[in-house]
Amino acid sequence: MQTVIISVLMAGGIAGAYLQARRNSLAVAQETVLAVARTVADDPAVLAGLSRPDPTAVLQPIAERIRVDTGTRFVVVMSPAGIRYTHPDPAQIGGRFIGHIEGATATAPVTETFTGTLGRSVRAVVPILDGGQVRGRVGVGILLDTVSRGLRQQFPLLAGAAAVALLLAGAGSWLVGQWMRRQTHDLGPAELARMYEFYDAVLHAVREGLLLLDRQGRLQLANDEARRLLGLDGDPVGRPIGAVGLPEPLALALAAGQPRTDEIHLTGDRVLVVNQAPARWDDVELGTVVTLRDHTELQALTGELDSVRGFAEALRAQAHESANRLHTVVSLIELGRAPQALEFASAEIAAAQQLTDQVVGAVREPVLAALLLGKVTQASERGVELLVAEDADVPEGAVAPRDLVTVVGNLLDNAIDAAVAAPPPRWVRIDAAVLDGELVLRISDSGPGLEDVAQAFRRGWSTKQSAGRGLGLALVGQAVGRNGGTVEVAGSAFTVRLPVPTQ
Numbered sequence: 001m002q003t004v005i006i007s008v009l010m011a012g013g014i015a016g017a018y019l020q021a022r023r024n025s026l027a028v029a030q031e032t033v034l035a036v037a038r039t040v041a042d043d044p045a046v047l048a049g050l051s052r053p054d055p056t057a058v059l060q061p062i063a064e065r066i067r068v069d070t071g072t073r074f075v076v077v078m079s080p081a082g083i084r085y086t087h088p089d090p091a092q093i094g095g096r097f098i099g100h101i102e103g104a105t106a107t108a109p110v111t112e113t114f115t116g117t118l119g120r121s122v123r124a125v126v127p128i129l130d131g132g133q134v135r136g137r138v139g140v141g142i143l144l145d146t147v148s149r150g151l152r153q154q155f156p157l158l159a160g161a162a163a164v165a166l167l168l169a170g171a172g173s174w175l176v177g178q179w180m181r182r183q184t185h186d187l188g189p190a191e192l193a194r195m196y197e198f199y200d201a202v203l204h205a206v207r208e209g210l211l212l213l214d215r216q217g218r219l220q221l222a223n224d225e226a227r228r229l230l231g232l233d234g235d236p237v238g239r240p241i242g243a244v245g246l247p248e249p250l251a252l253a254l255a256a257g258q259p260r261t262d263e264i265h266l267t268g269d270r271v272l273v274v275n276q277a278p279a280r281w282d283d284v285e286l287g288t289v290v291t292l293r294d295h296t297e298l299q300a301l302t303g304e305l306d307s308v309r310g311f312a313e314a315l316r317a318q319a320h321e322s323a324n325r326l327h328t329v330v331s332l333i334e335l336g337r338a339p340q341a342l343e344f345a346s347a348e349i350a351a352a353q354q355l356t357d358q359v360v361g362a363v364r365e366p367v368l369a370a371l372l373l374g375k376v377t378q379a380s381e382r383g384v385e386l387l388v389a390e391d392a393d394v395p396e397g398a399v400a401p402r403d404l405v406t407v408v409g410n411l412l413d414n415a416i417d418a419a420v421a422a423p424p425p426r427w428v429r430i431d432a433a434v435l436d437g438e439l440v441l442r443i444s445d446s447g448p449g450l451e452d453v454a455q456a457f458r459r460g461w462s463t464k465q466s467a468g469r470g471l472g473l474a475l476v477g478q479a480v481g482r483n484g485g486t487v488e489v490a491g492s493a494f495t496v497r498l499p500v501p502t503q
Contacts, residue, residue, distance in 0.1 A: 002173040010166045017158055026122060029142045030111050034124040036070045037109065037140040041128045046077060050128065050136045055085040056093055064088070073118055073146065076139040077128075085136075092117055101125045101137055113144070120144045209272075209292030215285065217241050217255045229270060229292050250274070257288050264295065266474050269482050271295040363394045363432070367401040368408060372430070375412045379428060384419045386412070389431040398439045398500045403479040410476050411443045411494050418447025418492060438485075439500050444493035 040046055040063070049058035055077070063075040063086035077086045082097040098117060104110040109126040116123075123141035127134045184192060203210060209226030213219060219236050226232070236244040242251045250265045253274070260276040273293040279286045332341035363369040372388060379386040394404075412428065419426040422445075431442040476496075480487050485498040 002177070003170055006166060006169045006173065010162050010169070014158065014162045018155070021154060021158070025147050026113075029122040029147050030124065032070070033072060033122060033140040033142055034109060034111055034126070036066065036072055036075065037124045037126045037138045040066060040075060040077070040138045040140065041126045046138070047128060047130055047135060050077075050085075060086045060090075060093070062086075070140075071142075072140050073121060073143045074116075074139070074141050078137050078139065080127075080134045080136060082137070087117075089117065097125075097137075097139055099123060099125065099139065101139070104137060116141070118143060122147065209290075209294075211241075211254070211290035211292070212279070212287060213241055213254065213257070213290065214287040215257075217257065219244060220287070226292055229272060229294055230267060254288075254290060266478050269478065271475070271478075363388075363392065364396045365394050365398065365401060365404065366396070368394055368404050371405055371409055371412075375409075375416070379412075379416050379419075382416060382420050384416050384426040384428055386416070387427060387429040389429065392430065392432040393434060394432045394439065395434060395500075398434065399483060399498050403483055403498075406479045407476050407496055407498075408441065408443070410472050411441075411496070414472060415443055415445035415447070415492075415494075418449075419445045422447045434500055437500055437502070439498045441496040441498070442493060443496075444491075447492050449491035450489055 043062070045062060046059060049055050049062065052058050059077045063077055067073070067075040067088065074088050075086065076084055076097060078084050078097045078101075082101050084093050084095055084097055087093050087095075095117075099114045100110055100112060104125040104127050109124055111122075111124045113120065113122050115121075118141075121141035121143045123139055125137055125139045128136040128138060187195065203221070203223040206223065207225060209229045210221070210223045211219060211226050212221035217240055219239055219241055222230075222232060222236060230244075230246060232244060241254050244251075246254070247265070247267055250267065250272075253260065253263070253265065254276065257278070258276065259278065260274055263274045265272050265274050271294075273295045275291045276288050279289045329341045329344060332338070332344065363372060372386075376386045376388075398404075408430070412430070415428040419428050426446055428443070428445045431440075433440050477487060480496060480498065483498050485496060488495040488497075
């Protein structure tokens with residue numbers, strides 16, 4: 001296809017060059033005959049010959065000498081009426097000049113292409129003046145065959161140049177074609193188009209986010225799912241990964257280009273599982289491939305399951321403890337100590353009922369109440385006293401239950417861990433109230449407090465490796481941010497403020 005295009009262009013170029021050369025040759029011929037005609041008309045010998053009784057005898061030798069010297073076909077000196085005094089063919093002397101001579105003046109000579117006695121020629125006619133009076137005329141011409149013969153002599157050179165140009169263009173086109181074949185791995189246009197269509201359809205259809213980064217850390221591809229998970233707006237392709245609006249920990253991790261397997265990272269409102277691996281072709285590293293999976297719902301369900309599991313463990317522990325107490329009561333009765341058995345049973349029932357009444361009365365959100373009852377038992381088993389403030393108040397529906405469990409559950413887990421690591425007395429306290437349209441939760445403990453607050457909330461993965469621990473404070477920060485709230489840390493006390501929607 002390229003050869004055909006080049007050949008057509010070269011043919012057009014040759015034709016154009018030939019026509020241009022023909023026009024130039026005609027123009028040169030016209031200028032030549034005009035110059036010769038003016039020179040002859042200005043020659044005093046020619047003017048003097050016109051005054052002789054036999055002008056032909058004087059002018060014929062002069063005209064033939066000029067014709068031979070200038071290479072023209074004819075130099076005709078004629079009377080004002082056009083009667084020839086000279087001609088290359090003596091038989092034509094005395095005849096009338098064939099052509100247009102009437103319009104020839106000193107300032108406007110006649111130049112034309114006309115067919116005369118010698119054939120078709122390019123000619124010029126100028127007057128011979130004597131004191132402003134026309135004493136005769138001079139016609140000079142060059143045959144078109146002579147002009148064409150000179151042009152044909154140039155044609156081999158023109159054709160040779162065109163052939164060399166065509167050869168060089170064909171060789172260059174072949175080399176470019178071979179280079180493009182290597183670049184496209186010997187795939188033609190139809191194969192590339194089909195591959196692009198399939199690959200583009202697959203990239204947009206997969207339910208995993210996919211990013212391609214080059215060796216400089218610039219984003220080269222982001223499919224629809226990746227744009228949705230990362231909240232990418234506009235066209236981020238070609239920009240450094242750190243400049244597309246990702247959270248700093250995730251952007252730094254991806255820019256490093258190191259292999260990663262199932263790392264947990266947080267965006268504004270999502271928990272993502274990130275995998276990163278190098279992309280290679282023929283042992284040449286092209287960049288990295290990043291896959292993203294949405295772990296948000298699974299993480300939330302895991303947190304709820306963890307809370308339910310903790311509550312179940314607490315109920316199991318309470319059942320075990322209740323069985324022990326029941327055996328104690330039965331044994332006291334068998335020993336005949338019924339008053340002591342009644343007193344023991346009543347005290348235990350009253351204590352359990354008091355705790356339940358306190359939690360349920362303070363926390364009207366049933367999901368959070370169940371979580372606190374479970375955490376009280378868990379803390380007790382680990383030697384920590386979990387206290388719920390007497391004036392605590394959490395109305396039902398103040399905050400989404402899932403986010404409330406995430407915030408309170410993770411903060412209580414961290415507080416219990418901190419209290420266990422501290423010397424006695426070990427305690428954790430939770431205060432809750434609705435103030436100025438905000439649900440204010442304050443969880444404090446007897447531990448040493450958090451040192452690096454900013455880093456703890458920025459981390460995108462859990463520092464605890466045991467099962468069910470989740471992402472800790474990072475998830476707390478995400479849930480609080482999702483609800484438009486704030487977190488304040490003062491020593492070992494965390495204060496969370498969450499807006500309460502108006503009814």
